[in-house]
Amino acid sequence: MVELVRAAGADVRKISGGTSYRSGGVMVVHPLGYWDQPVPVRVETAPEGAWDGTGYDGRGRHWDIIRLVPDAAGMVPVTRGQWSELAESDRAVVGGGGSSKSEDGAVHFGRPGADRKSDISGLLAGLTITVPPVVVTRHPALVALLRERGLVSGDCRVIDHAGPDDVRGQDVIGVLPLSLAALARTVTEIPLNLTPEMRGKELDLETLRRIAGEEVKYMVTEM
Numbered sequence: 001m002v003e004l005v006r007a008a009g010a011d012v013r014k015i016s017g018g019t020s021y022r023s024g025g026v027m028v029v030h031p032l033g034y035w036d037q038p039v040p041v042r043v044e045t046a047p048e049g050a051w052d053g054t055g056y057d058g059r060g061r062h063w064d065i066i067r068l069v070p071d072a073a074g075m076v077p078v079t080r081g082q083w084s085e086l087a088e089s090d091r092a093v094v095g096g097g098g099s100s101k102s103e104d105g106a107v108h109f110g111r112p113g114a115d116r117k118s119d120i121s122g123l124l125a126g127l128t129i130t131v132p133p134v135v136v137t138r139h140p141a142l143v144a145l146l147r148e149r150g151l152v153s154g155d156c157r158v159i160d161h162a163g164p165d166d167v168r169g170q171d172v173i174g175v176l177p178l179s180l181a182a183l184a185r186t187v188t189e190i191p192l193n194l195t196p197e198m199r200g201k202e203l204d205l206e207t208l209r210r211i212a213g214e215e216v217k218y219m220v221t222e223m
Contacts, residue, residue: 003050014063015107018069026095028107031069033155040074043092043109066094070157072169072185073132075109099191133188134221136174141205142190145212146173147196148205150189173215181220188217 006066013028013035024040030041046065075092083091090111135143135158146152151173159166162176174189181187191213198207 025063026066028066028068028094030159031155032071035077037155038076039070040072040076040112040147041068041109042070042071042074043094046198053078069118070131073111075111075140076178078108078110080108086110086170109166132156133157133171134162134166134169136160136176139202141208143201144205145190149215151215178220181218182222186217186219188215190215 008027009032012035013030014102015028015143031039034087036087040166044067046067059208074097075090078086078091083093084189086216092109093106094109095106132153133156135146135156137158138160143152143158146156147154162172162174162180164180164183167176167180169183169185172181172184172188174187176184176187192208193211193213203211
């Protein structure tokens, strides 16, 4: 299970579920580097779960599977105190059998900017969230140029082809059909001054430095 997830470009965090020989706990499937630089995510439960046959006395352990899916309108890890002040619709807890106790290994999530249940000033003050853009391109040199210009970091998501679920509510860098651009929060284009001879060819970074203009950001609205 863990090897398959990592081969797919994600990672797994295991949260123990207790001492029962059949209770493995929770496996949290999350983007690489998520716990060091969290971004808003949807907390989703995978109904199938997973079975580890190498557990206690060879009988194995059952693990619940939780997916953390990047989502600009999602939640971020918060402290137990911050979590307790949020409405049920604006919070989630992973681990410990769904318990809210802090000593059972549970991880608490809350939606940034959500209304508090009580008037505690600055509950989420200072919580800065940076959501990396989605880069849509099949050209490695363009990704290198974006990193060189400081437009993306090393952990940005790069995809060859985008669908609605890839761009909805996201900041996107690349060229999209208008129907997809209307779903994105913003779309940033790097205009390229291509000659006829360059079209259809894989260009290197040095060439892109010469022909790439300044980035242009768009917000597309469907009428």
